[in-house]
Amino acid sequence: MADDTVQRTASASPFEAAFGFSRAVRTGNRILVSGTGPIEPDGSSTLGDAAVQARRCFAIIVAAIEELGGSANDVVRTRMFVTDAADGDAIGAVHGEIFGDVRPAATMVVVAALLRPEWRVEIEAEAELAG
Template identity: 50%
Template sequence: MPQSRTNISSGSPWEATVGYSRAVKIGAVIEISGTVAVEDGQVVGLEDPYVQTKVILKKIETVLIEAGASLKDVVRTRIFVTDISQWEAVGRAHGEFFGEIRPCTTMVEVARLIAPEYMVEIETTAILEN
């Protein structure tokens, strides 16, 4: 029997233009798209990767709750940074959210993200327990 699919929207006009969803839930699996530190159309934490990471993870937590999950259901995070020398600040913020949960994670440096103000972008996978 096919699993039901739920697309979760952020309301961003880019979702329709680019053809993506903020998150997709199929059965027990929730995939959350790359998330950046934007609130009310403004980048939060300019030049501060620690602040950007905290804002991002709080946004991810909100989406998880909307999908019927929590941070405890996260099994993987993928962290993209524009300056790997800032890994400790990003890692410290990640640890504040996931220190006890300890999902698999990857942090990689990329040449740039979609806007120069973004220093961090994070994707997440969560799996609900039955």
């Protein structure tokens, strides 16, 4: 893929079209995944605890990366925004399930709120594909 080629992918998030952004963008060998909340295919929020919501976020993220030619093994950075520090261990455990062997650079930040009040986590990711 030439470095000047840009590919984009979308998900079920109702915010993408309304706010004018892509779920993920690939430019060259780099894939950037936007902040991803726990959204179901019908646009509703994923119900459940922080671990359930984190799994949904990571499923959306990995699907976007795969659609653009990468895999979970290509992830080099994640950023997790959580609304309650008490959820950190549960979210971190899910991160470990998915990226335990990959071990990307990772950040977890506690924030006052996310876009929907029922969200406990929102996650970004970056992937770098070989050669």
